[in-house]
Amino acid sequence: MENLRAMNISPLTIALLGLLIVGFIVYVVFTVGHRQKGFPPGPPTLPIIGNIHQIPTTGAHLKFTEWARNYGGIFSLKLGTGTAIVISDREIVKNLMDKRSSVTSDRPPSYVSHDLITKGDHLLVMHYNETWRKIRKYMHQFFREAECEKRHIILQDAEATQMILDFLQEPDKHNLHTKRFSNSIISTLLFGLRTPSYSSTHAKDLYDIMERWSEVMEPGNTPPVDIYPIFKYLPERFFGNWISRATGVGTDMERLYSNMIARYKLNAQKKRTHECFFDMLSRSQEKTKEFTDHEIAFIAGVQLEGGSDTSASILTALVQAIIHWPEVQRIAQMEIDKCVGEDRSPNWSDFNDLPYINAIMKETHRWRPVTPLSFPHCLSKDEYVNGYYCPKGSTIILNVWGIQNDESIYPHPEEFNPSRFRAHKLLAPDYAVSDWKLRDHYSFGVGRRICPGIHLAERGVWLGIAKLLWGFKFEKVTEEGRQVEMNINPKTGYTDGFLHCALPFKCKITVRSEERMQTILREFEQAEKIFKEYTGDQ
Numbered sequence: 001m002e003n004l005r006a007m008n009i010s011p012l013t014i015a016l017l018g019l020l021i022v023g024f025i026v027y028v029v030f031t032v033g034h035r036q037k038g039f040p041p042g043p044p045t046l047p048i049i050g051n052i053h054q055i056p057t058t059g060a061h062l063k064f065t066e067w068a069r070n071y072g073g074i075f076s077l078k079l080g081t082g083t084a085i086v087i088s089d090r091e092i093v094k095n096l097m098d099k100r101s102s103v104t105s106d107r108p109p110s111y112v113s114h115d116l117i118t119k120g121d122h123l124l125v126m127h128y129n130e131t132w133r134k135i136r137k138y139m140h141q142f143f144r145e146a147e148c149e150k151r152h153i154i155l156q157d158a159e160a161t162q163m164i165l166d167f168l169q170e171p172d173k174h175n176l177h178t179k180r181f182s183n184s185i186i187s188t189l190l191f192g193l194r195t196p197s198y199s200s201t202h203a204k205d206l207y208d209i210m211e212r213w214s215e216v217m218e219p220g221n222t223p224p225v226d227i228y229p230i231f232k233y234l235p236e237r238f239f240g241n242w243i244s245r246a247t248g249v250g251t252d253m254e255r256l257y258s259n260m261i262a263r264y265k266l267n268a269q270k271k272r273t274h275e276c277f278f279d280m281l282s283r284s285q286e287k288t289k290e291f292t293d294h295e296i297a298f299i300a301g302v303q304l305e306g307g308s309d310t311s312a313s314i315l316t317a318l319v320q321a322i323i324h325w326p327e328v329q330r331i332a333q334m335e336i337d338k339c340v341g342e343d344r345s346p347n348w349s350d351f352n353d354l355p356y357i358n359a360i361m362k363e364t365h366r367w368r369p370v371t372p373l374s375f376p377h378c379l380s381k382d383e384y385v386n387g388y389y390c391p392k393g394s395t396i397i398l399n400v401w402g403i404q405n406d407e408s409i410y411p412h413p414e415e416f417n418p419s420r421f422r423a424h425k426l427l428a429p430d431y432a433v434s435d436w437k438l439r440d441h442y443s444f445g446v447g448r449r450i451c452p453g454i455h456l457a458e459r460g461v462w463l464g465i466a467k468l469l470w471g472f473k474f475e476k477v478t479e480e481g482r483q484v485e486m487n488i489n490p491k492t493g494y495t496d497g498f499l500h501c502a503l504p505f506k507c508k509i510t511v512r513s514e515e516r517m518q519t520i521l522r523e524f525e526q527a528e529k530i531f532k533e534y535t536g537d538q
């Protein structure tokens with residue numbers, strides 16, 4: 001005070017300054033973190049932080065589902081100055097996310113994923129802009145239904161054949177075989193480069209990078225910079241060098257993806273029967289030069305990532321389900337055995353004759369969705385939803401878990417019961433555009449951001465399920481005379497983070513007959529010829 005007087009500042013100015021500071025503090029305490037009038041309801045808030053303290057760092061989907069029961073199909077959360085709108089009602093999903101997708105297709109800001117790790121060039125976290133549209137156009141061109149149906153399915157069938165051979169030869173490594181399967185499909189389709197073994201370097205590197213990305217993103221490992229940007233300016237050593245770790249992941253990603261593109265270029269002269277994604281993209285890029293090298297690397301990367309862990313996690317959940325519910329396994333095998341003999345494994349032309357397999361696939365997506373909270377969208381304009389005011393910039397969270405565990409739609413939701421989908425004879429993309437009451441599940445997301453790999457994923461997963469059930473009996477293992485239970489508890493049995501996958505578990509997998517074993521070996525010889533058509537290897 002003496003100092004201020006010495007600076008010749010009048011007591012009135014000091015008093016006004018003090019009043020201003022107090023006023024500002026009062027304003028912050030009474031507004032920041034508070035839910036404004038007209039917003040969707042939600043749990044009580046605390047000044048400044050809002051609901052942050054109530055959101056668990058793991059299993060947030062379970063908490064959101066509990067809140068949906070209390071506050072309804074649309075509720076809001078305050079995250080500091082920001083707002084998140086959580087949707088757990090199918091009609092609202094349709095009306096907002098699909099019908100008003102022109103204003104619900106942006107992504108919320110993500111300093112770590114968008115700015116630090118991917119420099120904004122990663123389709124999944126990219127804002128809804130012209131570059132996003134251009135990349136989606138290329139993906140659509142290559143992965144649209146007709147292309148999957150005519151061309152990619154041939155490779156998928158061959159890769160599924162190797163997967164059942166792998167299950168035959170090393171049943172204990174079942175969770176690695178599903179990963180190899182999905183990674184090899186996407187890597188071959190992108191670059192003509194296969195993943196012959198689960199220990200292939202590029203696949204191991206990819207899974208390692210994805211794990212590190214997920215770790216950096218875990219709450220507690222990074223300060224909440226998107227909510228309180230001031231954290232960006234604190235020395236990073238206070239938070240375990242989070243900036244260096246994040247940029248390290250970004251550098252390793254770019255290195256891996258660029259390296260795969262370099263390998264593709266080395267092989268570009270090889271004679272392949274089937275054109276790969278990069279043949280198409282490179283041709284166009286030569287003319288237009290529309291993408292930077294960094295963008296090109298991440299166009300490859302996002303597809304490698306998107307196509308790898310997701311399908312593999314669904315197949316692993318399937319293995320758990322058919323072991324825990326042996327009756328489902330029995331019915332499925334009866335259906336397959338009626339239509340497919342022992343002298344060949346099922347293929348895509350059997351799809352219409354095996355509706356129970358389609359129902360199993362849908363039930364697996366419902367029972368253990370890979371992304372139980374999908375991936376957040378962001379509202380780019382003020383909107384009214386069911387009479388509630390939702391401000392521009394709100395994060396929109398699709399509570400897939402909540403919807404797919406709603407008793408009123410799926411009685412006894414914890415039970416794996418494919419018969420729920422008996423009437424759903426078509427694939428997921430058909431129901432994504434149908435009336436909301438008919439939609440099968442939300443595993444592939446919604447609106448314009450819906451997974452661009454949906455046609456490919458549906459066919460790959462279906463083939464995987466059909467061939468596995470045709471070939472093998474799946475059971476619990478017995479140790480010291482007692483059956484070992486798998487942990488299928490949604491709270492403790494799955495990885496945390498953005499992608500949920502079953503933690504490693506033991507099971508007994510045996511081939512159903514000698515003849516089936518011979519068929520697998522014979523079909524694999526054919527599969528090897530197909531691989532050469534896609535890679536150009538002699």
Ligand code: HEM
Nearest residue numbers: 123124303306307310311375443444445446449451453457
């Ligand atoms: C069972 C397998 C799969 C599941 C469950 C799955 C799920 C999802 C989900 C939930 C999203 C976010 C959707 C949204 O924001 O509303 C997404 C986006 C994406 N997926 Fe998939 N996916 C699968 C397979 C694939 C495959 C095979 C590819 C590659 C061909 C792929 C590439 C992508 C890409 C690039 C995005 C970002 C799209 C964007 O933000 O515009 N996914 N996926």
